Amino acid sequence: MITQTGASFRSAEEIGRTVAGPRPLPPLDGRTAHTMPMPLDTVLPNGLRVIAVRRPSVPMVELRMALPLPASTYGEAATAEVVAATLLRGTPGGGRGRSLSDPAGQGISLDASRSAGRLNIVASAPGPALGTLLDTLAGALTSASYDEEDIVGARARMPRQIAVIRAQPQVIAQEALLAHCYGEVPALQEVPLAAEAERVTADRVRRTHRAWVRPRGAVLVLVGDLDPERAVVHVAAATAGWQDTGAPAPAPELPAPRGGVALVPRAGAVQSQIRLARHTVSRSDDRFPALSLAALAFGGYFSSRLVMNIRETKGLAYRTDCGFQDHLDRLALTVDADTATDVTVRAYGEILAELRRLADSPPSAAEIDAAREYTIGMAMLALTSQAGFAGSVLTAVTLGHEPDRVIRFPELLREVTTGEVAAAAGAFFSPGAFSGVIVGDAEQLEPGLRALHDRLKAHD
Structure with a gap:
């Protein structure tokens, strides 16, 4: 028996035993069937697909969004990277890589990033602040400002960041693999070229946003402490001004891989x-x-x-x-x-x-x-x-x-x-x-x- 400040404690060995012997371990259950909460899956009139799932385990809502962001040239890939880096800069309270909170301190976080062929948005908010999150996101999607100062800042930072990333052996090997298999395919490029990033202008970023940041083909997922029907109605209202801008660009063709x-x-x-x-x-x-x-x-x-x-x-x-x-x-x-x-x-x-x-x-x-x-x-x-x-x-x-x-x-x-x-x-x-x-x-x-x-x- 261990005594500390007047309280009694049992050792781990004592806890694991009874008068009859060691306590039996409960059986492992690796076959538990998981059920899918019924999602509300709909496509809005502007083409945006919204999937809302109620999972109120904690009073939060998680938002995940993906938008096609194709690139047929290395210049377009670099421009898409700048779009992701500055999309939220002109949004009230927004900013890449840092929390977003409205004046009432609603605890909303919102971030954008780019992967090959896609713009990704990750956000979370307390359940009662979902409306504010959706309104803020819709504002960025429909009217991101892309101020010259923000573009210049991103253009100045990126070459240093790109140099560090491109020096990583994993990145060198991945790009070498893709180049060997397919030759030059800008649509597969995860990390833009520094020289191309330095040439990106605010005007080019705005044109890219108008052409590519469109609702048709985009998917928005909401999971958490929410009413799926009300959430979809709010998404529809918030994005009513986000209209499709025409036919999407054709998907790039992938050549047959080179052998050896x-x-x-x-x-x-x-x-x-x-x-x-x-x-x-x-x-x-x-x-x-x-x-x-x-x-x-x-x-x-x-x-x-x-x-x-x-x-x-x-x-x-x-x-x-x-x-x-x-x-x-x-x-x-x-x-x-x-x-x-x-x-x-x-x-x-x-x-x-x-x-x-x-x-x-x-x-x-x-x-x-x-x-x-x-x-x-x-x-x-x-x-x-x-x-x-x-x-x-x-x-x-x-x-x-x-x-x-x-x-x-x-x-x-x-x-x-x-x-x-x-x-x-x-x-x-x-x-x-x-x-x-x-x-x-x-x-x-x-x-x-x-x-x-x-x-x-x-x-x-």
Whole structure:
């Protein structure tokens, strides 16, 4: 017994035991069915799609919004970045990267950012302040001022920010992968070019806003302590002045990927980045649930084959992963690894060997069950908060699914058989089907990679 300031405390060991012995642990329940609150899903007369879901777990409302923001040139990609950086500057109380609060201190936060092909808006507010949030957002969408001072400030900051981001090995490797596979495709560019950002003018930003920041094709998701019908009515009233500005720009076409794996020189680098990718079926394809489990069992989480081999057992990689990337309208299966220069060739050889081994020895029932429970658990965890639920719904919808995909997909995973995963492994993991790059010190890597290539060619 531990005594402190007159109070009695029991140790952890004492708490965990009874007179009859240790307290039994309750059974784990990994099969709890999650239900989807009935969403109100409607398209307003101006073309804006609004999805409102009541989840009053806390007295807050989360807002997530995505608007198509295509770019056919690198100049347009840089202009879109400035649009995102300054969209809220002229909004009363607004500002990128900082909280927005009205004079009454309603505790609203609002932020805009850009990803490849999309303008993203993230906001939250206490339930009673939802009206203020919607009015503020509508004001930015319909009448952002884009003052010359704000544009000049953004244009001055961006080159420094871009230089820091573009120096990151992950960014260098991703851009090298896309360039090798497709050549120049500005619509895929996540980080604009500094030289292009310096040429952006306020007039160009205003023209881009008028042409691209349009309601048709945009999706707004509201989740939280709200009445869905009243919320949609308020969105409709707030955005009544936000009218469609014509036909959207045609979607950029993605060329067929270039084959082979290229060595991208990075002189003096002490680390290398291995990036492999191949096109695969869409997420709406009946084979995708099985393919996602095959990818997870192969290299998508801490107990997967690739992680256990080249990271945990052999210590060849700092990080390795297998997953999916959206390349415009195509879905790519990707395999990544970050390694030290002196073990890059060996790590790459092990990746190729694991890919071949997956077809010859597909994941067992135990591997599939472990991968299934992991991904279902992560998906369900994302839905426990209002913010996670709103983000998951928006992601599902922007990828072409209905809102209930967030709870239907885990159920689809439960139905996948061992045979279906084996078929996916055999169909999509052949090493020769992957294109890619190895970014690193070419002087040190080239001889080893050439020797590895010769050995593999002789073996085949």
